[in-house]
Amino acid sequence: VRIDKSLDTMTLTKKTSLALEAPDTHHHRRILFLSLEFNFSPFSGNGVLCRSLVSGLFELYNKHNDDVEIRVICAKPHPSTPNLSSDIPVTHKNLIIWPVQLQKSSSSQWKRLDRHGPWKEFATALCCQKDGSNHNNDINFRDCIEQFEPTDVVAVDWHGMLAWQAFCTTATNLGK
Secondary structure: EEEEEEEEEEEEEEOOOOOOOOOOOOOOOEEEEOOOOOOOOOOOHHHHHHHHHHHHHHHHHHOOOOOEEEEEEEOOOOOOOOOOOOOOOOOOOEEEEEEEEOOOOOOOOOOOOOOOOOOOHHHHHHOOOOOOOOOOOOOHHHHHHHHHOEEEEEOOHHHHHHHHHHHHHOOOOOOO
8 A cells, every 4th residue: 555645635646656435335445443432431422423434335335235344443441441431332243443542641532622632642643654663553554554445545533543643644754
């Protein structure tokens, strides 16, 4: 996977450098979502939106007998974070969630959508080194994203957009 940045937009292209095809009725889609909230104590409309989009896409693609795989990169608050909700997780056979485990120090930032929230830690986690070193996760997000080869990327709210932008900038700087 190669990331191209031009005109302040980010486009994911295959290794052949050909632009991805427009969706058609029988096309296998691999959709990557980046959302601060998803299955781990969602607290705002952003979490509801991401959950609804994922569930709706599975329903739509299943209705048309099309194939879709979805990966969600989302934050997971530290277990010591106060007032965590116990929500019913979204599950599906073609859904894999890659959580960004937030540090204990960010527990006071959870449930904040402003500049004091955990957005920076979330974005930084996506930019781990190719050797797999990562400040707080066992997941090498770069390898996961490259192996998944998403056909589409959906950033929910500015938190997801900044995380994707950080990933693209890091990938570009490393010659990806």
